Amino acid sequence: MNYRSLSLWLDQVAEAGDPLTPRAPLDGDLDVDVCIVGGGLTGLWTAYYLLRAEPTLRVAVLEAQIAGFGASGRNGGWCSALFPSGFSSLARRHGADAATAMRRAMNDTVEEVGRVTAAEGIDCDFVRGGTIELARSAAQLTRVRSAVEADAARGGLDGYEMWDDAVTSTRVRASGVVGAGYTPHCARLHPARLVRGLATVVEGLGALVLEQTPALEILPRTPDNGAGGAGPRVRTERGTVYAQHVVRATEAWTSQLPGTRRAIAPIYSLMVATEPLPPEFWDRVGLSRGETFTDARHLVIYGQRTADDRIAFGGRGAPYHFGSRIAPASDRDDRVFGALRRTLTDLFPDLRGFGFTHGWGGPLGIARDWNASVGLDPASGIAWAGGYVGDGLSTTNLAGRTLTDLLLRHDTDLVRLPWVGHRSRRWEPEPLRWLGTNAGLRAMTAADVEERVTGRESVAARLMAPFLGGH
Missing domain, CATH: 3.30.9.10 (D-Amino Acid Oxidase, subunit A, domain 2)
Structure with a gap:
């Protein structure tokens, strides 16, 4: 695939010397602590904050194409505090204090992206x-x-x-x-410089970034009923990744996975x-x-x-x-x-x-109710984030920090934000x-x-x- 043709941004990083050559794919079964499905900003920010918090974690990021292939390498380059659910909508559902906390968290996230890109030397024209x-x-x-x-x-x-x-x-x-x-x-x-630079930083922290490895199915944890249980796992054509936790960070492509086809509408x-x-x-x-x-x-x-x-x-x-x-x-x-x-x-x-x-x-x-969400289901061992409605360039960073706190069981203000654990109802079947x-x-x-x-x-x-x- 000619990846540089996907956007101005990817064309420019290729012109500047990034060949956009896919990293090595998964080669057989793999055991890790956390398997992240999706090599866009949600997945990479999650890997970044996990490894900054716990450098010994075994983290694998599975990407169907290359890091930044999806919206992370094609968007408008707005790192904004916009959140798809407005203040009044959040306040009706969760109260004014929760809506205010969400707004403050989004405002702070713009600053956090600038802080990290400067600290890690990611030159993305911020x-x-x-x-x-x-x-x-x-x-x-x-x-x-x-x-x-x-x-x-x-x-x-x-x-x-x-x-x-x-x-x-x-x-x-x-x-x-x-x-x-x-x-x-x-x-x-410049979104492609951000996502490509972040992928390099995450690799440097010890994560395995496995490209050209599309997930075929995300399977939940099975209970130990006397026959022995199994943790969550991700099945691919190149092998199965076994993990303590799996993070689904597939945004629009969530609609292509078994079990979540009506969770997200790709627009x-x-x-x-x-x-x-x-x-x-x-x-x-x-x-x-x-x-x-x-x-x-x-x-x-x-x-x-x-x-x-x-x-x-x-x-x-x-x-x-x-x-x-x-x-x-x-x-x-x-x-x-x-x-x-x-x-x-x-x-x-x-x-x-x-x-x-x-x-x-x-x-x-x-998502069906236009409410982005992030969460962890302890029973299945599967975490998720997405439904950004185009406001994901900054929200992915907040998602990565929140997922890190959920996975590491950190009791922070982030895990109490109103989008945490939110479940949107499914989209209607076709043709509706x-x-x-x-x-x-x-x-x-x-x-x-x-x-x-x-x-x-x-x-x-x-x-x-x-x-x-x-x-």
Whole structure:
């Protein structure tokens, strides 16, 4: 497989000298303390913190392709404090104190990623510039202002600021802007440099990173009923890994494993990147402090100014594929790429005349209630984390620290966060899953059209909000 074609980020690390050659696969049966299935950021952060806490642990990471093959090497490079379930949704389920603890943990995680990458010498272009949420209509401005006011009522937990158009223009100049919200809790970074660098660090700590080793099945612990029990294990074509604990860190690919096919829906997010843009373009547009940017439309968009002065820009809109199908052909959709290029040029008309060099995509994982979760089932010996809804670049780090505390039985504040042990109900069987998921995507597109036509906040979006994490 041509791994460098999977994203701008992997193309750039290959150009810089990483050949993306797969590490050695599993070669026969193996006994370890912890077997981690998935060589993305969830799995690698878990291995990192486990080995920092207990250097003698025998840890194996099984990866079907190469480290960073999935969303960890293809995402938008937002290391943000976003969590797919909103504060109000968490507060309704768990109380305001628990929701506040979750928000603080996510804010702190942005700093933790910066701390570790600096300490371990992982050069991933980490710059904590915050996020600017542009408002480009009266309805969007109302939505942004409501979010800022809600944060203020919680004591300014997320540091949201409300900017008018004049203040906004001192940081970024985009078309049609009437104001913006700003939060400092986000860093832009180069995701492939992060995940590839972390894999190298984890190997240096003693973990076995076994690539080209897809898991066929994760089997739970069997009880000792007099005939002798067995611990959890992972079956592959190249052998079986026996462990005290198994960590499932497969995100969208959870939908491809026996027993968890309806736990996660793989939804595609696609991205485009411009050519490097000249200084005179950036003199006009701004984004000089490493800010990430979005606007307050309903169908999510996200962008950053990269370290080499491109714009990397993505968004939802690609369809869900029947039967939770994940296939290389779905990584590219010319219709969606064209829409992303038009949307970005509409935001920044100065892009006219400049070229786009990359287009890519991949699946992210969504739980039925849009609530990411992390946990350990002591009876089965299987731990898990995932369902990040595209907000995983930082959340994976929090997951790795939390899994470490759960596996090592450390009684910490992390193991009491409200996402720990959460169980989402399963997605509906097909064709209901296909019909409902794609209807939701179309509803968000229609909501943005409705707001452009009426100038008021969308009724369709308000009706859909309970199904989208309570934002």
